[in-house]
Amino acid sequence: MESPIPDYLNRVLEATRPLESGQPAGYIETLAKADTSKLAVALAMVDGTIYSAGDDQVEFSIQSISKAFVYALAIDDAGLDKVLEKIGVEPSGGAYNGIPVSVDRSTSRPMNPMINAGAIAAHALVVGPNATVEERTDRILKALSRLAGRQLHVDETVYEDELKDSGRNMGIAYILKAAGFIECDPQDAVKGYIRQCAINVNVRDLAMMAATLCNGGKQPISGDQIFPQQSVRQVLSVMTTCGMYDAAGTWVANVGIPAKSGVAGGIIGALPGQLGIAAFSPKLDKKGNSVRGVAICEKMSRDMGLHMMDASQISRSTVRVSVAIIEAGGGKGKPVEKRKVIIFSLKGAVRFTGLERLSRTIAHELSPPTPEHPDAGKHRDAYAVVISLREVYSLNKIARQILHDDIQRLLIEGRRVIVIDPTTALRMETVKDENSFHIVSYEAEARDFIGGSGCKLNPSSDLW
Numbered sequence: 001m002e003s004p005i006p007d008y009l010n011r012v013l014e015a016t017r018p019l020e021s022g023q024p025a026g027y028i029e030t031l032a033k034a035d036t037s038k039l040a041v042a043l044a045m046v047d048g049t050i051y052s053a054g055d056d057q058v059e060f061s062i063q064s065i066s067k068a069f070v071y072a073l074a075i076d077d078a079g080l081d082k083v084l085e086k087i088g089v090e091p092s093g094g095a096y097n098g099i100p101v102s103v104d105r106s107t108s109r110p111m112n113p114m115i116n117a118g119a120i121a122a123h124a125l126v127v128g129p130n131a132t133v134e135e136r137t138d139r140i141l142k143a144l145s146r147l148a149g150r151q152l153h154v155d156e157t158v159y160e161d162e163l164k165d166s167g168r169n170m171g172i173a174y175i176l177k178a179a180g181f182i183e184c185d186p187q188d189a190v191k192g193y194i195r196q197c198a199i200n201v202n203v204r205d206l207a208m209m210a211a212t213l214c215n216g217g218k219q220p221i222s223g224d225q226i227f228p229q230q231s232v233r234q235v236l237s238v239m240t241t242c243g244m245y246d247a248a249g250t251w252v253a254n255v256g257i258p259a260k261s262g263v264a265g266g267i268i269g270a271l272p273g274q275l276g277i278a279a280f281s282p283k284l285d286k287k288g289n290s291v292r293g294v295a296i297c298e299k300m301s302r303d304m305g306l307h308m309m310d311a312s313q314i315s316r317s318t319v320r321v322s323v324a325i326i327e328a329g330g331g332k333g334k335p336v337e338k339r340k341v342i343i344f345s346l347k348g349a350v351r352f353t354g355l356e357r358l359s360r361t362i363a364h365e366l367s368p369p370t371p372e373h374p375d376a377g378k379h380r381d382a383y384a385v386v387i388s389l390r391e392v393y394s395l396n397k398i399a400r401q402i403l404h405d406d407i408q409r410l411l412i413e414g415r416r417v418i419v420i421d422p423t424t425a426l427r428m429e430t431v432k433d434e435n436s437f438h439i440v441s442y443e444a445e446a447r448d449f450i451g452g453s454g455c456k457l458n459p460s461s462d463l464w
C-alpha cells in the first residue's frame, strides 16, 4: 500500500504555489538569478523515514541554516562556557546582517548565533583560534555531510559571488575582532563563514539534518551521535527565539517549531522528539524568510498539530490502577489463600508530571481515608503492591528519583513491593529488604513472587 503522506505534501505545495510575493536575495548574484518557480518540501521522522514532494532534488546553498549546526560545532570545539562568553542568546530584534542591532550596545558581544555577527563568531570558534580557513570549513563540511547522510559540496560560484560583496560581513568581523569576540583574522572568519553558507543541499538533506536535532543529536540512519544532547537543546532553544531573525515572535506564535531559514530560500523546522521538516522556495519576504516556505510550515503545523505550545496532549493518562486476586497455596490439603494485589501501571516517556501523578495515586489508594478524602485507602488491605513499568519508554532523572523514594516509603510501611521493569528504566540498585522488594521482568514472575510458583490469577481480575 502506498503512503498517503506524499499526496498530502503535494497538496501542501499546491496550496502555497499561488503565493507570488517576495524577491530572491539580490545581493548574491547566483541567488538573484535563481529559478523562483522551484518549490519543495520534505519531512524526516526520527527513525529516518523520509517523505518529500516537489523539486526535492534541486540543490541550493544552505546559507544561514548552517548557523544552527555550526553553533553546535562551536560548542563541541570550544565548550559551552566559552561560546556563551563570546556569543549571547538574546533575540536581536533586527535584521540578520544589521550592524548596530547585532551586537550588545555596551560590550559589542554578538546578540545570538543565528544572525551574522554571532554566526561569524561561532565559525571562528570551530577547531580553534589558530585554525586555517580550510581546516574550519573542512570540519564543517564533514559534519554537515554526516548530518545529511551524504557527501555535500561547496558551491564555488555562490562562494565567489558572496565574497565579492562581503563588505558588510567584513565590517561586522572587524568590530568583533576589535572587541575581542573573535581571536582569528577577521577576513579568515568571514571567508570561512561564507564558504559554510555556500554548501549545497536539497530539502531531503535539510529534513534529515533537522531530524538529527529532533533525535537528540543522533543521525537517524547512521545512528551516529553527531552532537551531544546538551548541545542540541542549546541549539534548538536559540533557534526558537532567534532562528527566524526579527520574525521569530510571529513564527513561534504561528508555527511553533524551532526553526532556521536561509537567504537561498530554505527553511528547516525541528520538533524535538518528533520530526524534522524542510521547505524550499527562493522568493523571500522583507525579513529574508522564504514566503512560500513560511506558508508551507504554517500549513503543516496547523494541519498536523505540530505547534510545540499546543496543550492538547496533557499528560493525563500516564497512570492506571487495577486490582488482581492471586490464589496462593492450595496443594496438599492446604487452604487456598486469596491475595489481593494492587497494580499501578505507568505509561510512556515519564517525567516529573507523570511521576507526581503516580505518587499521588499511590498515596490515595493506600493511605487511610480522611475527612477531605473519604474515598481514599480503598486498597489499603492489599497483600502486595505492583508497579508496572512495562509500557514505560523512559524515566527521566527526577521521575526515577521520586519513584525510588515512593518505593522506599512503601517498604518502610512494611509493604511487599514488586516492580515489573523489563527495560530496566528504573535502574534501582540499592534494595533494602530483599524479602519484600523484587524487580522482575515479566508479570508471571511477579505472580510467582506473590503467590508462590504455580499460583493462579483469578480469571475475573483485570489484566496486569
Ligand SMILES: NC(=O)CC[C@H](N)C(=O)O
Binding pocket: 062, 063, 064, 065, 096, 097, 116, 162, 169, 194, 197, 261, 262, 263, 264, 288
Ligand atoms: N540569512 C542568510 O541566509 C544570510 C547568509 C548570507 N551568507 C549572509 O551572510 O548574508
